[in-house]
Amino acid sequence: MKHLLAIDELGLDGLNALLNLTDHMVEINQRPVPKVPALRGRTVASLFFEDSTRTRLSFETAAKRLSADTMTFNVSTSSVNKGESLRDTVATITDMGVDAFVVRHKSVGIPWQISEWTKASIINAGDGAHQHPTQALVDCYTIREATHAKSFSGMHMVIVGDIKHSRVARSNIQAFSMLGAAVTLVAPPTLLPPDVSHWPVSVSHNLDDVLPQTDVLYMLRLQSERMAQGHVPTLREYSEQYGLTQKRVMNLQAQAIVMHPGPMNRGVEMQIDPSDVKNSLIHRQVANGVAVRMAVLFDLLGSGSNLAGQA
Amino acid sequence: MAKSVVGASSHEAMTRADVKRAIVRIAHEIIERNHGVEGLAIVGLQRGGTWIAKEIAAQINDIEKSVTVPVGALDVSLHRDDIGIRPVSLGAISDIPFDLSGATVVLVDDVLFTGRTVRAAMEGLNNYGRPRAVQLAVLVDRGHRELPIRPDFVGKNLPTHIGDEVAATSDGVTVTPGSQASR
Numbered sequence: 048m049k050h051l052l053a054i055d056e057l058g059l060d061g062l063n064a065l066l067n068l069t070d071h072m073v074e075i076n077q078r079p080v081p082k083v084p085a086l087r088g089r090t091v092a093s094l095f096f097e098d099s100t101r102t103r104l105s106f107e108t109a110a111k112r113l114s115a116d117t118m119t120f121n122v123s124t125s126s127v128n129k130g131e132s133l134r135d136t137v138a139t140i141t142d143m144g145v146d147a148f149v150v151r152h153k154s155v156g157i158p159w160q161i162s163e164w165t166k167a168s169i170i171n172a173g174d175g176a177h178q179h180p181t182q183a184l185v186d187c188y189t190i191r192e193a194t195h196a197k198s199f200s201g202m203h204m205v206i207v208g209d210i211k212h213s214r215v216a217r218s219n220i221q222a223f224s225m226l227g228a229a230v231t232l233v234a235p236p237t238l239l240p241p242d243v244s245h246w247p248v249s250v251s252h253n254l255d256d257v258l259p260q261t262d263v264l265y266m267l268r269l270q271s272e273r274m275a276q277g278h279v280p281t282l283r284e285y286s287e288q289y290g291l292t293q294k295r296v297m298n299l300q301a302q303a304i305v306m307h308p309g310p311m312n313r314g315v316e317m318q319i320d321p322s323d324v325k326n327s328l329i330h331r332q333v334a335n336g337v338a339v340r341m342a343v344l345f346d347l348l349g350s351g352s353n354l355a356g357q358a
Numbered sequence: 359m360a361k362s363v364v365g366a367s368s369h370e371a372m373t374r375a376d377v378k379r380a381i382v383r384i385a386h387e388i389i390e391r392n393h394g395v396e397g398l399a400i401v402g403l404q405r406g407g408t409w410i411a412k413e414i415a416a417q418i419n420d421i422e423k424s425v426t427v428p429v430g431a432l433d434v435s436l437h438r439d440d441i442g443i444r445p446v447s448l449g450a451i452s453d454i455p456f457d458l459s460g461a462t463v464v465l466v467d468d469v470l471f472t473g474r475t476v477r478a479a480m481e482g483l484n485n486y487g488r489p490r491a492v493q494l495a496v497l498v499d500r501g502h503r504e505l506p507i508r509p510d511f512v513g514k515n516l517p518t519h520i521g522d523e524v525a526a527t528s529d530g531v532t533v534t535p536g537s538q539a540s541r
Contacts, residue, residue: 080484085437350446
């Protein structure tokens, strides 16, 4: 595997190979000294044109635990402000000797575009409303860890919220389907893409109807600017209909799992403290983020055998 | 790593009984060298060394009665010096559920060859603490070292050509001649 741009490019074997490799990385992270020399001499640059806490920090931590060197590109203090183009910026960093770029950008396809300009490996850390493949890997790994199920066949995943603007939803729909799960999207019509008929999903507008048949309840963040854009009448109305409340948690099956990719909007989609939800995996999602990204970096830069490509 | 290819031209270097006797002898030697089993821990290298580590530990427990020697398993793939040069094949996951600080660690592998796996293992051990001492036990030493590494306990010294395949299991050790050039 040269790049990780979208989750479906991995194929089922590639997806499973990365999840299996993550088991090794989890063990490394549990060691008293959680560091291996596997990527000594490699350099990973993070190129974030959009804000991020957990994705950027977990990639940088992952690179360091594999002994790679890291470079952080900060748009707000870079020569982009002097008018340097994206292409020139990438060329400049490439010339310093970079083996991988971790890219986040508000526009769809920028990671792919950069992959055409540089010899380095590109990891998509989120492009517009398109893809966020490492988040999907984190979520699949977290579900696998909690359920001990290597296939999600027979499981029902319910993704709730702003599907229309969510790259997390798009990557997760693909990943959950590849692993055999049934996926239902729950959202108001204004927060669904115009046509999802070619997606492997069912659609509902009523959260309470689907809760009793849910195995994994995946809550998406509602960005407050969606109200100004007219997608939802008021945040209060949205959270009444689609937010996770104590009452809704009671209507879940006993073993149902609750997830959220973060950052959360408390009081909007999360009307309840996640620590009050018995089967919340939100903290595991963050904890597994480092190990999953170690697996991705090692597969791209170190395996020499294209581990995920062959499985 | 040793592959279990037994062709017409391969020959048996150790029988099942030879392997068993060697393991019993190594267990005794470990106790003798360390004047007992105080602070001793056995770590097998994934995957070929883990069954031998368990066997040695079982023997030691049997001989010393009152103790249970901790046994771990270490996968050295991510500590190797040939990452990016050769394809990586990951073994089973490491499992060392005890602190190695101050312990006398006996590393166990099936076949000692270039010594590169052992070098990687010595580095990997330090992630789990600083052992007081590290010793090396192998079922077979087939020679051709590329690093200054020497085993402390050896089941059998087995002169080989560099291209030979050596396979070690509890059923015995076989050598399959290979081309001189292949490695």
